[in-house]
Amino acid sequence: MGIDRELVDLIKTVKFESKHILTRSEIYRFGIDTRSxxxxxxxxxxxxxxxxxxxxxxxxxxxxxxxxxxxxxxxxxxxxxxxxxxxxxxxxxAVTSTIAMTAGSDKPPxxxxxxxxxxxxxxxxxxxxxxxxxxxxxxPRLQIGESASVVEGPPSQSMFEIETGxxxxxxxxxxxxxxxxxxxxxxxxxxxxxxxxxxxxxxxxxxxxxxxxxxxxxxx
Known part of the structure; x- marks a missing residue:
């Protein structure tokens, strides 16, 4: 299944009367769910x-x-x-960001x-x-865009999508x-x-x- 052996090592450290709730980072690192x-x-x-x-x-x-x-x-x-x-x-x-959301060709919020x-x-x-x-x-999906300005250097732009379900x-x-x-x-x-x-x-x-x-x- 591609699960990292580090998960087994972690399991060995948890006592049977205790518990350890996996963080999202651990879920990703151990190969359980590698979605970004x-x-x-x-x-x-x-x-x-x-x-x-x-x-x-x-x-x-x-x-x-x-x-x-x-x-x-x-x-x-x-x-x-x-x-x-x-x-x-x-x-x-040290970043100043502006956010935009688009839904197809309609006017964004x-x-x-x-x-x-x-x-x-x-x-x-x-x-x-x-x-x-x-x-x-x-x-079906909305686009979220970010324009980030730093104190030194050119601004950067990034975009990701979210579902409307x-x-x-x-x-x-x-x-x-x-x-x-x-x-x-x-x-x-x-x-x-x-x-x-x-x-x-x-x-x-x-x-x-x-x-x-x-x-x-x-x-x-």
């Missing part, structure tokens, strides 16, 4: 404020580390939504030029109309909740007045939660 990127579908969560969430992890360099990423889609009114993209911040990198810092994460947000959201799930169903559920919930207009106005970042659970808590399972979890 893993991702979940788009799913609705209603624990606090209703939101659509998608998680992904992307290999950095030789696979010794993976960067966690998340997309959140909020419904702020019947015809208005807010898309947020969060990812782990590279503390040692207009993310802010500079991200906000949320603990160990940086976040970009974009306000979208309902029709612009529908354009996202009209295609589950987004249409999730949006229908979220839009129905947004349209019927009391006080939607007031919350939307308050959100717009408070700035680009809605009140959310800190990303570190989201990624630490067991539900996404970024250790031994291997998405289909």
């Amino acid at each position: 990127m893993i991702e979940t579908g788009w799913n609705v969560e209603t624990a606090q404020r209703a939101v659509i969430r998608k998680f992904a992890m992307m290999k950095q360099g030789d696979g010794r580390s993976f960067r966690a990423m998340e997309w959140r889609l909020y419904c702020e009114s019947r015809d208005r939504a807010r898309l947020m993209f969060l990812r782990e911040f590279e503390a040692d990198a 207009a993310f802010g030029r500079y991200p906000a810092r949320l603990g160990a994460f940086e976040a970009w947000t974009a306000v979208m109309t309902a029709n612009e959201v529908k354009a996202l799930f009209a295609v 589950g987004l249409e169903t999730a949006w229908m559920q979220l839009a129905a909740t947004c349209a019927t919930a009391p006080g939607v207009a007031a919350r939307a106005a308050a959100s717009a007045a408070s700035g680009p970042i809605p009140h959310i659970v800190p990303p570190s808590e989201s990624f630490a939660a067991p539900s996404p399972g970024w250790g031994a979890f291997v998405p289909k």
